[in-house]
Amino acid sequence: MSGLNEKVVIITGASSGIGEATARWLAKRGAQVVLGARRTDRLEKLAEEIRKEGGIAEYHPLDVTDMEQMKSIVQFALDKFGRVDVLVNNAGVMPLSPLEALKIEEWNRTIDVNIRGVLHGIGAAIPVMKEQGFGHIINVSSVGGHVVFPKSSVYCASKFAVRAITEGLRQEMGATIRTTVVSPGVTESELAGTITDQSAIEMMETFRDNALPASGIARAIAYAIEQPLEVDVNELIVRRTGHPA
Secondary structure (H helix, E strand, C coil): CCCCCEEEEEEECCCHHHHHHHHHHHHHHCCEEEEEECCCCHHHHHHHHHHCCCEEEEEEECCCHHHHHHHHHHHHHHHHHHCCCCEEEECCHHHHHCHHHHCCHHHHHHHHHHHHHHHHHHHHHHHHHHHHHCCCCECCCHHHHHHCCCCCHHHHHHHHHHHHHHHHHHHHHHHCCEEEEEEEEEEECCHHHHHHCCCHHEEEEEECCCEEEEHHHHHHHHHHHHHHCCCCCCCCEEEECCCCC
């Protein structure tokens, strides 16, 4: 099945930012979206808004650091729609800080969500997609997965890892599962709200000037999904025109 119409798409981190924008954009174009995040009150509101606009949306509580919850949302999508066409591994955190600040708990949280969360999504989706004989896994990385910025070492490392995991998956899955890694530049989101280090907060206030609307990333994700099945868009970098990052 090519295009977007009636495709079943699971989106993690769907309660805000890129995840929310992607859910809205895909649903408007006929996809059946399954929304996952920890903030279920936001998911419920988003699903209601999508339905009022004529779209199809379901939601399920999800903490991507919990493999059983990841399996649960995949099973939920199967029970509701009978298949899973696409998984968008979008959930992420960005608690930036200089390494010398030694924010060990934040380092671990970044690894748990940004790396382990993606692996959990892949682990839950692969058996289903292999049995179906088709599927598409889209992992959201960052320009921070291509270049390292000060105070961003652990975050950038996690996003480099997402790119490496996605490329490995591409080579291993052959023609069964399509793979895409999307690397947004500075984009409107709540990610900066997870920063606790004052020097990183001040850096991001300037860095995030003129950020790309999240809808720009949603369009890129849609583009990758809607290609014919023999076309595998492996990597996309999306920045605001003229923005240095």
